[in-house]
Amino acid sequence: MKKEMWLWLLGISLLAGCSVTVPNDTVNTPAEQVSSQLEIQHEAPLIAVSEDEKVKVFARNEAQNELTEVTLDIDGKRKNFDWTIPDTGTKPQVFYTDLTNDHKEEAVIIIQTGRGTGLNHYEIHVVNGEDLSEMNVQHYEDIVAHTIESTITKKNDGTLAITIKAQGKESTFDYDFDPAPDINQAQLAFGGVVIYTVENQKIMLNIPGSIGISPIYVADVRIAYQFNRTNNEFLVEQIDVKPIEK
Known part of the structure; x- marks a missing residue:
């Protein structure tokens, strides 16, 4: 009887010391999966894009029916700008073209800032396509x-x-x-x-x-x-x- 008890205890000890091999692929927990889905759902909305789709403007901050900050994406490079885009019913116009005659494109964003009887007002922003610095007009x-x-x-x-x-x-x-x-x-x-x-x-x-x-x-x-x-x-x-x- 003592021998059987000793063998039983030994088996438990061996099982406790066994290691389990886990695959190298990372498995997200349910909480991590939900967080990732929420990030996708809350991606800043795209509000304007150039014809060649190389320049994109995303809404970043909205207050009182107007955007007060946007994210500009030029070929995957991103920068935030505090441009005001009121809700006039007209989307920003976006271009990607060489304005400086140096064979390098600049991003051009034209925003309607006001309209009404006898009123039609736009502003323009030109951004260097390489370092995303804004150029004065x-x-x-x-x-x-x-x-x-x-x-x-x-x-x-x-x-x-x-x-x-x-x-x-x-x-x-x-x-x-x-x-x-x-x-x-x-x-x-x-x-x-x-x-x-x-x-x-x-x-x-x-x-x-x-x-x-x-x-x-x-x-x-x-x-x-x-x-x-x-x-x-x-x-x-x-x-x-x-x-x-x-």
Whole structure:
């Protein structure tokens, strides 16, 4: 009887000392699997992408029906930007093209920031495709302040004489009625409509000049930008002016 008991105890000891070989493949616990699924579900939503799908814009932070921060992905490289994207009903436009003529693409993001009666406002962001640094684009207000001069002369017959000077060129035309007869407006107003586009690897800007509080747009001002390597920014290259037909 003692011998049988001793053998039984020995068997238990041997079993306790056995090791079990586990495969090298990592097996996630149920809790880890749920966490991974939640991360996938909470991936920041994609809100805009370039035509070649190399540039993507993801929503990062939303407050009061507008985005206040986004994640920009350029060919797998990511960086956060505190760009504001209001809910205007228009998605950002995204391009990936060589604007600097160095055979390297830049990401271009054009955002509608406001719209309404007589209002259509966009802003532009250009980002270096290699280091994801944002490149400066000369603001329209700076262009208007330093490059464009305009005068409005009210004529006795109720029409207007409008003169616009830009880059040493002068354009003069008549407008056949006064849309704001009670307002003594000496020069055109700019900023109600600010529309950026990308055409033939160039940044273009349309900023029509207006008269009156409820703006009547009478002159179209179209600006082409050129990259300035010395300042590492996009500056006004050419300004074209023409009257807006009623």
